[in-house]
Amino acid sequence: MFGTRQRHGRKPRLSERLFRRFVFKYFAQNLLVDLQLQAKRESLDYINAHMMHCMVLPSRWALLRYALRQARSEGLILEFGVYKGDSLRAIADWSGRPVHGFDSFEGLPEDWTGTAELRGKFDARGRLPKVPANVTLHAGWFDRTLPPFLAGHPESVAVLNIDCDIYSSTKTIFDALSGRIGPGTIVSFDEYFNYHGWQQHEFKAFQEYVQAHGVRYEYLGFTASGGTIVLRILETGTTPGPVPPA
Numbered sequence: 001m002f003g004t005r006q007r008h009g010r011k012p013r014l015s016e017r018l019f020r021r022f023v024f025k026y027f028a029q030n031l032l033v034d035l036q037l038q039a040k041r042e043s044l045d046y047i048n049a050h051m052m053h054c055m056v057l058p059s060r061w062a063l064l065r066y067a068l069r070q071a072r073s074e075g076l077i078l079e080f081g082v083y084k085g086d087s088l089r090a091i092a093d094w095s096g097r098p099v100h101g102f103d104s105f106e107g108l109p110e111d112w113t114g115t116a117e118l119r120g121k122f123d124a125r126g127r128l129p130k131v132p133a134n135v136t137l138h139a140g141w142f143d144r145t146l147p148p149f150l151a152g153h154p155e156s157v158a159v160l161n162i163d164c165d166i167y168s169s170t171k172t173i174f175d176a177l178s179g180r181i182g183p184g185t186i187v188s189f190d191e192y193f194n195y196h197g198w199q200q201h202e203f204k205a206f207q208e209y210v211q212a213h214g215v216r217y218e219y220l221g222f223t224a225s226g227g228t229i230v231l232r233i234l235e236t237g238t239t240p241g242p243v244p245p246a
């Protein structure tokens with residue numbers, strides 16, 4: 001690509017070596033840089049079309065706190081994807097209410113396509129994190145732990161924090177909870193958009209749920225960096241079909 005490795009038998013100049021290493025190898029030849037920029041542009045297009053009225057908060061923590069302030073005072077507060085418990089402890093602390101955390105504690109059940117995260121990423125080797133007294137942990141795969149949990153908890157969902165990353169896990173959650181989600185339910189997604197492949201995971205599972213159940217919702221906020229978003233469910237059971245976000 002650069003012709004002879006040495007100019008007239010001499011070592012290439014420092015500027016040329018820096019160019020080869022940093023500009024060419026780490027930038028111009030790097031697909032991930034452009035895939036990320038492309039994902040950012042697609043996310044910006046989506047924001048321009050559907051999220052212009054949203055809060056833009058500096059971090060997932062600020063957005064999570066904001067989400068909890070929007071929540072109804074009654075109903076279940078649930079987190080899917082606990083891992084070491086960072087977001088679960090924050091939710092428990094800020095809400096002061098009973099909170100339920102669901103996780104296999106064995107990591108992702110499938111490869112997270114579009115990213116470098118393979119099946120088993122976030123494997124806590126079955127070890128449960130330390131959590132405050134207002135938290136109950138439900139260890140196991142969502143499709144196993146959700147049915148018995150719902151049988152014992154007839155309430156509707158006030159807050160749903162989804163941080164399980166992949167499509168199939170997110171779909172399992174919405175399939176199981178669709179009858180418990182209604183007007184006022186606050187939903188937060190940790191990885192909704194702004195990475196290569198975002199249209200295939202949490203976003204896709206939610207949009208399919210919206211279509212299948214005639215859901216109207218409004219976006220409330222997103223983070224300035226990363227892809228965390230918060231929305232509020234307005235209505236469910238409207239005529240199935242394409243339902244644009246409010």
Ligand SMILES: C[S@@+](CC[C@H](N)C(=O)[O-])C[C@H]1O[C@@H](n2cnc3c(N)ncnc32)[C@H](O)[C@@H]1O
Nearest residue numbers: 081082083087103104107122141142163164169
């Ligand atoms: C990104 S981590 C969660 C991070 C956590 N919310 C935090 O703030 O540190 C994703 C978690 O989702 C869990 N997970 C994904 N799919 C699952 C499923 N179908 N059943 C149970 N756990 C699942 C994984 O075990 C992993 O711990």
